[in-house]
Amino acid sequence: MAREFTNVGVVGLGTMGAGIVEVFARNGIDVTAVEVDDAALTRGRGVLEHSTGRAVARGKLSEQDQAALHSRVHFTTDLQDLAPCQLVVEAVPERLDLKKDLFGRVDQVVGADAVLATNTSSLPVTEIAVATSDPKRVVGMHFFNPAPVQQFVEVIRTVVTADDVFEDVKGLAERLGKKPVVVGDKAGFIANALLFGYLNHAVSMYETRYATREDIDAAMKLGCGLPMGPLALMDLIGLDTAYEILDTMYKQGRDRLHAPSPIIKQMVSAGLKGRKSGRGFYTYA
Numbered sequence: 001m002a003r004e005f006t007n008v009g010v011v012g013l014g015t016m017g018a019g020i021v022e023v024f025a026r027n028g029i030d031v032t033a034v035e036v037d038d039a040a041l042t043r044g045r046g047v048l049e050h051s052t053g054r055a056v057a058r059g060k061l062s063e064q065d066q067a068a069l070h071s072r073v074h075f076t077t078d079l080q081d082l083a084p085c086q087l088v089v090e091a092v093p094e095r096l097d098l099k100k101d102l103f104g105r106v107d108q109v110v111g112a113d114a115v116l117a118t119n120t121s122s123l124p125v126t127e128i129a130v131a132t133s134d135p136k137r138v139v140g141m142h143f144f145n146p147a148p149v150q151q152f153v154e155v156i157r158t159v160v161t162a163d164d165v166f167e168d169v170k171g172l173a174e175r176l177g178k179k180p181v182v183v184g185d186k187a188g189f190i191a192n193a194l195l196f197g198y199l200n201h202a203v204s205m206y207e208t209r210y211a212t213r214e215d216i217d218a219a220m221k222l223g224c225g226l227p228m229g230p231l232a233l234m235d236l237i238g239l240d241t242a243y244e245i246l247d248t249m250y251k252q253g254r255d256r257l258h259a260p261s262p263i264i265k266q267m268v269s270a271g272l273k274g275r276k277s278g279r280g281f282y283t284y285a
């Protein structure tokens with residue numbers, strides 16, 4: 001019988017993690033939201049409050065539903081609180097050592113039937129799975145930014161993922177109003193494998209002063225009908241995250257399309273990480 005997933009955990013409350021918490025809680029699912037310390041927890045709670053506040057202001061969510069949504073989320077810094085969760089989605093920074101360590105620990109906390117999912121964008125899910133005692137219950141569940149808006153989820157199936165595990169996660173994605181696709185464990189899966197070469201190329205055009213940021217973005221937004229230009233999208237994704245994804249894809253595929261344009265690293269070092277830091281290619285209020 002398919003798992004119901006009425007009680008899930010999300011570890012890591014950055015841009016993606018906080019968005020994923022919102023998606024679950026909006027759909028009536030109880031969420032245990034975990035961060036490393038109180039400061040990070042406060043930041044994650046702030047992202048959630050800002051997002052639902054915006055939905056209320058736009059008349060898309062009633063104040064009553066907003067309160068109900070928030071009441072479904074339990075914020076904690078204690079991984080042990082994940083014990084009753086039927087599914088845990090990890091959304092910590094894109095570092096393999098960090099993710100492997102976390103999966104090893106979460107594996108010891110949850111019940112034998114629980115599913116462990118990573119929201120990684122480009123790291124090998126198989127490597128993460130083998131850090132647990134039961135790799136067949138590990139799957140990729142890759143959401144897109146902003147998670148509450150984008151209606152697509154990649155479900156990554158490794159060579160050892162059990163059939164019932166990826167089927168149940170696929171069913172859950174559908175319940176959340178997302179279109180799931182099942183994909184193999186290859187860097188970038190479908191969307192990022194296609195997207196990031198293009199984003200990197202746009203950054204390189206900007207870096208070499210081939211065109212201005214506004215003209216590059218206008219070309220793709222107005223000329224090609226995309227919802228936003230590539231540099232604005234880099235700011236939305238976060239330059240630190242974009243760098244990590246490109247770097248991982250480059251190391252795995254050695255395609256120079258993915259060799260990160262040097263300016264990305266320079267901007268990250270200077271604290272220009274995009275929207276989340278108030279400045280990236282553009283400045284945000």
Ligand code: CAA
Nearest residue numbers: 051054058060121143144145146148149192227228233237
């Ligand atoms: N959280 C919650 N809701 C948000 C949001 C956020 N961060 N940003 C926008 N929204 C909602 C708005 O509230 C609004 O909702 P309603 O229509 O219900 O009122 C809706 O989205 C549209 O927002 P806006 O009117 O403010 O702006 P827009 O129409 O320009 O849309 C956008 C903004 C949704 C970001 C759109 O520009 C877009 O889809 N851009 C492309 C994003 C994209 O490519 N994402 C994938 C990135 S790659 C990735 O995520 C993979 C990875 O591994 C990094």
